Amino acid sequence: MNGQQFESIEASSASSDRDLPLQYAPGRTDLGAQGSEHRWLRKVLDLIDFPPVCLVLWDGQEVAPSTAPPVARLLVRNRDALLRLIANPDLQFGELYSAGRIDVEGSLLEVVEALYLARTNTVPGGLRRTVLNWVNRPRPNSLVHARQNVHHHYDIGNDFYRLWLDERMLYTCAYFPNQAMTLEQAQVAKMEYICRKLRLKAGDRVVEAGCGWGALALHMARHHGVRVKAYNISREQLAYAREQGKRQGLDERVEYIEGDFREIVGTCDAFVSVGMLEHVGIAHYESLGELIDRCLTANGRGLIHSIGMNRPAPLNPWIERRIFPGACPPSPGQMMQVFEPFNFSVLDVENLRLHYARTLEHWRNRYTAAEPQVEKMFDPSFVRLWRLYLTGSQAAFSTGQLQLFQVVFARNRNNDVPWTRDHLYCQDEVRGRTDGAV
Amino acid sequence: MNGQQFESIEASSASSDRDLPLQYAPGRTDLGAQGSEHRWLRKVLDLIDFPPVCLVLWDGQEVAPSTAPPVARLLVRNRDALLRLIANPDLQFGELYSAGRIDVEGSLLEVVEALYLARTNTVPGGLRRTVLNWVNRPRPNSLVHARQNVHHHYDIGNDFYRLWLDERMLYTCAYFPNQAMTLEQAQVAKMEYICRKLRLKAGDRVVEAGCGWGALALHMARHHGVRVKAYNISREQLAYAREQGKRQGLDERVEYIEGDFREIVGTCDAFVSVGMLEHVGIAHYESLGELIDRCLTANGRGLIHSIGMNRPAPLNPWIERRIFPGACPPSPGQMMQVFEPFNFSVLDVENLRLHYARTLEHWRNRYTAAEPQVEKMFDPSFVRLWRLYLTGSQAAFSTGQLQLFQVVFARNRNNDVPWTRDHLYCQDEVRGRTDGAV
Numbered sequence: 001m002n003g004q005q006f007e008s009i010e011a012s013s014a015s016s017d018r019d020l021p022l023q024y025a026p027g028r029t030d031l032g033a034q035g036s037e038h039r040w041l042r043k044v045l046d047l048i049d050f051p052p053v054c055l056v057l058w059d060g061q062e063v064a065p066s067t068a069p070p071v072a073r074l075l076v077r078n079r080d081a082l083l084r085l086i087a088n089p090d091l092q093f094g095e096l097y098s099a100g101r102i103d104v105e106g107s108l109l110e111v112v113e114a115l116y117l118a119r120t121n122t123v124p125g126g127l128r129r130t131v132l133n134w135v136n137r138p139r140p141n142s143l144v145h146a147r148q149n150v151h152h153h154y155d156i157g158n159d160f161y162r163l164w165l166d167e168r169m170l171y172t173c174a175y176f177p178n179q180a181m182t183l184e185q186a187q188v189a190k191m192e193y194i195c196r197k198l199r200l201k202a203g204d205r206v207v208e209a210g211c212g213w214g215a216l217a218l219h220m221a222r223h224h225g226v227r228v229k230a231y232n233i234s235r236e237q238l239a240y241a242r243e244q245g246k247r248q249g250l251d252e253r254v255e256y257i258e259g260d261f262r263e264i265v266g267t268c269d270a271f272v273s274v275g276m277l278e279h280v281g282i283a284h285y286e287s288l289g290e291l292i293d294r295c296l297t298a299n300g301r302g303l304i305h306s307i308g309m310n311r312p313a314p315l316n317p318w319i320e321r322r323i324f325p326g327a328c329p330p331s332p333g334q335m336m337q338v339f340e341p342f343n344f345s346v347l348d349v350e351n352l353r354l355h356y357a358r359t360l361e362h363w364r365n366r367y368t369a370a371e372p373q374v375e376k377m378f379d380p381s382f383v384r385l386w387r388l389y390l391t392g393s394q395a396a397f398s399t400g401q402l403q404l405f406q407v408v409f410a411r412n413r414n415n416d417v418p419w420t421r422d423h424l425y426c427q428d429e430v431r432g433r434t435d436g437a438v
Numbered sequence: 439m440n441g442q443q444f445e446s447i448e449a450s451s452a453s454s455d456r457d458l459p460l461q462y463a464p465g466r467t468d469l470g471a472q473g474s475e476h477r478w479l480r481k482v483l484d485l486i487d488f489p490p491v492c493l494v495l496w497d498g499q500e501v502a503p504s505t506a507p508p509v510a511r512l513l514v515r516n517r518d519a520l521l522r523l524i525a526n527p528d529l530q531f532g533e534l535y536s537a538g539r540i541d542v543e544g545s546l547l548e549v550v551e552a553l554y555l556a557r558t559n560t561v562p563g564g565l566r567r568t569v570l571n572w573v574n575r576p577r578p579n580s581l582v583h584a585r586q587n588v589h590h591h592y593d594i595g596n597d598f599y600r601l602w603l604d605e606r607m608l609y610t611c612a613y614f615p616n617q618a619m620t621l622e623q624a625q626v627a628k629m630e631y632i633c634r635k636l637r638l639k640a641g642d643r644v645v646e647a648g649c650g651w652g653a654l655a656l657h658m659a660r661h662h663g664v665r666v667k668a669y670n671i672s673r674e675q676l677a678y679a680r681e682q683g684k685r686q687g688l689d690e691r692v693e694y695i696e697g698d699f700r701e702i703v704g705t706c707d708a709f710v711s712v713g714m715l716e717h718v719g720i721a722h723y724e725s726l727g728e729l730i731d732r733c734l735t736a737n738g739r740g741l742i743h744s745i746g747m748n749r750p751a752p753l754n755p756w757i758e759r760r761i762f763p764g765a766c767p768p769s770p771g772q773m774m775q776v777f778e779p780f781n782f783s784v785l786d787v788e789n790l791r792l793h794y795a796r797t798l799e800h801w802r803n804r805y806t807a808a809e810p811q812v813e814k815m816f817d818p819s820f821v822r823l824w825r826l827y828l829t830g831s832q833a834a835f836s837t838g839q840l841q842l843f844q845v846v847f848a849r850n851r852n853n854d855v856p857w858t859r860d861h862l863y864c865q866d867e868v869r870g871r872t873d874g875a876v
Binding site for chain 1: 617862
């Protein structure tokens with residue numbers, strides 16, 4: 001697509017050696033490294049929340065914090081990279097890795113998991129953490145910013161995402177009732193699971209806020225006979241979705257609309273939003289609740305599927321800056337700000353964290369296989385940035401740094417809600433289905 | 439047991455006619471009621487959040503708000519009762535009904551449902567609501583108050599509760615996977631459901647905070663081979679529980695301990711609390727979370743089952759004052775104050791509101807049949823108080839005024855959590871079992 005994103009990364013990590021080859025040059029000692037410096041360095045690593053990795057410095061010497069055995073070797077090209085890494089590892093690990101100014105010998109996944117575990121070991125608060133939280137603060141998410149932020153991530157090219165997403169282009173957590181499922185099967189299972197949680201029936205009017213490449217809307221229309229108004233602010237995604245709708249002969253039942261959730265109008269029997277809330281910003285949750293309150297019928301059902309966190313905390317600042325500007329995964333309590341002011345009843349919350357770790361493992365494996373093609377479309381730094389993003393996201397879910405919440409809700413006085421959750425299970429096509437068809 | 443509770447009600451509703459028979463005397467006009475007063479009264483009823491019931495006044499005349507057709511006739515004995523009812527219906531309806539100063543012709547359930555629906559129609563805020571919230575504010579819940587409050591409700595006599603609870607004396611929401619189940623079967627299904635949500639396995643150490651008459655602890659020990667430390671501050675309940683433990687030969691595996699949750703010590707693989715959180719008081723949630731954080735092993739699981747509300751709001755003040763002093767059902771967001779400060783992962787939240795309405799219907803029917811016996815144990819006013827409490831509670835759940843949340847949680851880094859919720863369903867003994875045995 002375009003190199004704009006990559007250029008901005010280069011600008012921020014500009015240094016005299018940025019054009020040097022990525023290979024590490026062991027044995028260089030001409031940068032003034034000394035034994036005493038390394039002893040000092042080890043003490044610093046022990047004091048801060050630095051992950052247990054062995055730093056291999058530009059002069060070939062190795063230093064690691066003494067708190068835990070190292071999980072891998074991290075090659076650091078020069079003193080500038082080292083200082084940045086120590087000062088703000090959450091942000092700089094990604095910046096330096098993308099630019100090739102640090103590299104990993106061993107498992108990148110294990111290094112990032114260690115980075116997350118070190119991070120969650122730290123008691124929140126403290127001057128250093130306060131300063132870092134300010135430095136790494138997320139961006140605002142007004143109507144204008146929201147469009148810019150979505151463009152930043154989702155409009156870098158459908159061809160790129162096609163390389164590593166499933167065939168229906170679902171870019172949210174899949175559901176693996178059977179762990180041997182393929183990614184394709186698990187994405188279909190996820191869509192079907194959501195339809196069941198929403199208890200869709202033929203003729204229902206559905207509003208989908210943030211429809212991605214449109215697969216869920218098509219699934220709901222095809223398999224449950226509903227009419228869908230699906231909103232999105234990414235033009236590339238909408239163009240793709242509309243084409244799919246026409247190709248599948250569903251364009252009369254699925255309407256893809258360019259619009260932010262704040263622009264949704266009309267009435268619906270079911271409201272669904274998958275993977276949008278984490279981009280909305282907590283300050284806007286009440287607007288979202290107000291919108292749902294305006295649209296939903298008396299016996300309507302709603303489902304919000306979102307990345308979340310166990311407690312209020314900012315997203316990893318590098319992900320927020322380079323991948324998802326303005327994103328902020330809510331804690332369960334923060335999510336309730338969508339529902340409580342409007343007296344919605346929360347019926348069911350499910351945490352699918354491990355399913356997202358598995359989904360990301362699939363994406364990462366496909367991405368790794370496609371790296372040569374990605375490099376042809378973009379450049380080496382972009383390849384490394386996305387490699388780290390997918391690996392780091394898997395680590396965030398596998399270490400419990402991030403969660404995935406599906407919340408089902410209804411109006412306060414709606415007694416037409418299911419008695420039990422039996423209807424979600426106990427049927428072969430959701431439990432262990434591996435044929436991919438529903 | 440003792441008449442203390444009843445006496446305190448009488449004291450607050452003392453009036454010259456409290457010893458008159460409960461029958462209404464139509465046609466009395468000697469209290470100065472006039473046509474103009476009734477027109478004024480209708481206007482007042484329209485202005486405030488008064489339920490759509492037809493007031494039959496002491497002079498035989500009938501007045502109803504003009505906003506909705508009346509659901510039943512409410513007999514009001516004199517002007518004093520009328521003024522109290524209008525000033526503060528949430529509190530005074532119960533006070534006057536217990537004392538026999540108002541009565542209902544028609545369905546008491548429908549009247550109380552109408553009272554709740556009128557209440558939830560009102561926009562929160564406004565001077566009248568603010569004043570009423572202050573007048574009706576709940577009581578504190580320190581360690582000392584907690585003991586007093588529990589004594590107030592739970593120590594009025596096991597013989598009384600035996601009249602209308604199931605044979606195992608479970609005084610919390612049952613689970614009716616099959617709506618035709620008896621109360622006994624549904625209470626067993628609830629206990630088994632909780633054990634499955636906790637994934638109990640033989641040898642696990644379980645802490646139960648607030649164990650009631652001890653049935654869940656015995657079920658867990660008998661059917662899942664665990665060891666239980668069960669805490670309670672009600673002596674009558676503990677005496678009953680210990681006797682049951684001995685009788686069933688489980689006293690080596692189940693230890694009943696007189697103590698508040700703040701006094702719990704030791705380590706556990708599973709933490710469970712059913713029907714305690716609503717009595718804890720929101721200000722003490724963090725202490726509860728701290729306790730769990732101190733006790734729970736790295737791969738431990740927890741479950742909290744509590745009455746709740748859709749949004750922060752006080753409990754009905756009459757229930758709080760006469761039945762459950764200090765009680766405050768939390769909103770889902772407020773419940774998160776137990777988990778978020780300690781980085782617990784919320785895995786599953788289920789709302790069982792309609793199951794509690796059904797449970798209360800069972801209790802109410804049994805209670806109605808047992809009213810003559812209750813009157814022998816206490817007196818007519820006590821009979822009416824509990825009739826209204828059970829009816830009103832059913833109405834609160836059927837109208838969505840109250841919710842019932844079961845929250846399953848685990849530590850942040852615990853990856854030994856179930857992939858799906860399949861294991862909770864799809865097995866005959868939980869789905870449709872009606873033989874009562876597990």
